[in-house]
Amino acid sequence: MTESVRVRFAPSPTGYLHLGGARTALFNWLFARQHGGVFILRIEDTDIQRSSEQMVQGILEGMRWLGLDADEGPFFQSWFVEQHRAAARKLVEEGKAYYDFTPKEQTDDRTLKAKIVDRARAQSRAGKEPNPFRDLPLEESLRRVEAGESAAIRLKVPEQGLSRFEDDVYGAQERDYSDIEDLVLIRSDGHPLYNLSVVVDDIEMRITHVIRGQDHLTNTHKQVLIYQALNAPVPRFAHLPLIMAPGREKLSKRKHGEVVSVTTYRDRGFVPDALVNFLALLGWSPGSDQEIISRAELIEKFSLEAVNKSSAIFNFNEKDPRDWTDPKALWMNGEYIRAMPLDELLPLVGDQLKQFGLWRDEYESTSREWLARTIEVLRARYRTTQDFATLGRPYFSDEFEYDPEAVRKNLKDERLKDLLAGLANRLASLADFTHNAAESALRAYAEEQGVKPGLLINAARTALTGQAVGPGMFEIMVILGRDRTIERIRRGAAHTGTL
RNA sequence: GCCGCUAUGGUGUAAGUGGUUAACACGCCGCCCUCUCAAGGCGGAGAGUACGGGUUCGAGUCCCGUUAGCGGUACCA
Numbered sequence: 001m002t003e004s005v006r007v008r009f010a011p012s013p014t015g016y017l018h019l020g021g022a023r024t025a026l027f028n029w030l031f032a033r034q035h036g037g038v039f040i041l042r043i044e045d046t047d048i049q050r051s052s053e054q055m056v057q058g059i060l061e062g063m064r065w066l067g068l069d070a071d072e073g074p075f076f077q078s079w080f081v082e083q084h085r086a087a088a089r090k091l092v093e094e095g096k097a098y099y100d101f102t103p104k105e106q107t108d109d110r111t112l113k114a115k116i117v118d119r120a121r122a123q124s125r126a127g128k129e130p131n132p133f134r135d136l137p138l139e140e141s142l143r144r145v146e147a148g149e150s151a152a153i154r155l156k157v158p159e160q161g162l163s164r165f166e167d168d169v170y171g172a173q174e175r176d177y178s179d180i181e182d183l184v185l186i187r188s189d190g191h192p193l194y195n196l197s198v199v200v201d202d203i204e205m206r207i208t209h210v211i212r213g214q215d216h217l218t219n220t221h222k223q224v225l226i227y228q229a230l231n232a233p234v235p236r237f238a239h240l241p242l243i244m245a246p247g248r249e250k251l252s253k254r255k256h257g258e259v260v261s262v263t264t265y266r267d268r269g270f271v272p273d274a275l276v277n278f279l280a281l282l283g284w285s286p287g288s289d290q291e292i293i294s295r296a297e298l299i300e301k302f303s304l305e306a307v308n309k310s311s312a313i314f315n316f317n318e319k320d321p322r323d324w325t326d327p328k329a330l331w332m333n334g335e336y337i338r339a340m341p342l343d344e345l346l347p348l349v350g351d352q353l354k355q356f357g358l359w360r361d362e363y364e365s366t367s368r369e370w371l372a373r374t375i376e377v378l379r380a381r382y383r384t385t386q387d388f389a390t391l392g393r394p395y396f397s398d399e400f401e402y403d404p405e406a407v408r409k410n411l412k413d414e415r416l417k418d419l420l421a422g423l424a425n426r427l428a429s430l431a432d433f434t435h436n437a438a439e440s441a442l443r444a445y446a447e448e449q450g451v452k453p454g455l456l457i458n459a460a461r462t463a464l465t466g467q468a469v470g471p472g473m474f475e476i477m478v479i480l481g482r483d484r485t486i487e488r489i490r491r492g493a494a495h496t497g498t499l
Numbered sequence: 500g501c502c503g504c505u506a507u508g509g510u511g512u513a514a515g516u517g518g519u520u521a522a523c524a525c526g527c528c529g530c531c532c533u534c535u536c537a538a539g540g541c542g543g544a545g546a547g548u549a550c551g552g553g554u555u556c557g558a559g560u561c562c563c564g565u566u567a568g569c570g571g572u573a574c575c576a
Contacts, residue, residue, distance in 0.1 A: 218572080281524090460534090
């Protein structure tokens with residue numbers, strides 16, 4: 001009987017779901033789906049001080065939006081603290097771990113990192129000193145603990161030999177036991193520590209493949225030791241290369257803020273499938289030239305063996321508001337907006353229109369066709385669904401700004417004041433206000449007046465939308481309808497020469 | 500300091516077991532289309548594969564060294 005695949009995503013709720021975490025979740029999810037396995041969500045909330053309910057909700061929200069549904073969970077690691085303690089006690093009884101009565105060192109986390117390095121440096125220079133409590137007889141240890149003396153529990157790490165495991169991404173891994181210190185399993189205040197907790201939980205949840213960030217690669221040796229001490233089967237491990245910020249900096253929630261938060265992408269108009277597609281290509285490739293890959297194909301083609309070993313840079317530019325995130329991510333999102341069925345795009349655009357106060361109830365009834373057509377016309381030039389509400393505002397509202405640059409370019413000609421007024425009259429007298437009728441009328445009028453049609457077309461576009469760019473001008477007229485077209489052209493005539 | 504991981508254009512990636520001028524996508528530039536901007540089509544610039552040594556008829560691919568970046572080194576996760 002072959003044990004079916006069971007994987008988990010185990011974020012700690014000390015911040016929102018960021019892109020690195022999302023990609024880890026995605027790869028776990030893809031792996032599970034591909035193997036018909038189980039994807040488990042476990043929130044590692046044992047760091048009570050830094051965890052918060054709000055962050056938990058944020059993570060859940062992000063995963064739901066991305067469509068990474070868990071088959072089991074969410075479980076909370078804090079539920080299993082007693083089991084973690086019991087496991088440690090068992091190891092002490094079996095002589096595989098011991099009570100360490102060394103008083104706890106005070107650490108202020110200001111200079112924490114430096115302290116760790118200092119200590120490690122001193123140790124590597126002078127050599128490790130054996131822990132005096134490592135071989136204390138069990139009876140004596142228990143007596144002292146019962147007497148109320150506080151002690152941490154440490155794992156006995158072999159003094160000699162080599163730890164090995166095979167990583168599904170990084171290959172064979174080795175580490176000398178002498179480089180691993182007797183790690184603390186349970187703090188002297190009874191609080192179980194990370195390495196113990198994950199292992200006990202992963203055993204309990206019968207995890208078969210641990211897929212997580214590469215920052216855990218070297219610590220995996222410690223965890224393997226705990227599995228062995230607990231007589232539990234060691235799962236397979238696969239570590240994922242890290243995602244870095246420009247300049248090869250670590251991607252940090254604190255430093256890089258919203259660009260790395262999944263919810264930002266939802267709020268700013270990303271299509272979930274597009275972000276999933278983009279994330280999948282960060283550190284993995286199907287081995288072909290294919291860039292646009294559907295979720296179903298991702299499930300089919302994904303493999304841990306094809307995951308890259310080197311870290312990838314997520315290339316956003318904090319200064320440019322138009323290119324607020326990785327240009328390739330924006331391009332890809334545009335591809336999805338262009339290619340996806342209109343029925344699926346409609347509600348996403350609708351959400352943005354609502355967010356910007358541009359929604360009208362008739363878009364769901366009498367104007368549904370109009371909305372669909374308008375989105376169809378606009379989608380070729382937008383990269384996020386939010387663009388419909390910002391760049392596309394003139395199509396949904398009469399209140400919009402005239403871009404000074406566009407006015408200067410298209411409405412500065414003095415003759416336009418009369419020409420536009422004349423054009424408005426011509427359009428008003430049209431029997432049928434259609435694309436072709438409007439175009440014929442405009443071209444005929446231009447010829448009569450001895451001007452190039454382009455002059456009137458570009459002027460009209462700016463009069464109608466305040467912009468110098470946009471869809472074909474007669475498309476715009478049809479979208480706006482006769483009344484608004486005429487009104488805006490007259491309004492535009494007033495703008496001529498204002499700048 | 501010690502241990503480990505990594506290294507292909509600006510970015511993301513290709514280049515089965517070493518085999519012709521290192522490929523694709525994004526971005527950038529130009530042309531076509533055209534009433535503008537996109538989209539689309541076509542083309543261009545941009546790396547000789549971090550550096551230095553080997554092995555080999557032949558190395559981005561194998562080996563060694565160096566450098567750089569990253570990770571770990573905690574009674575954090």
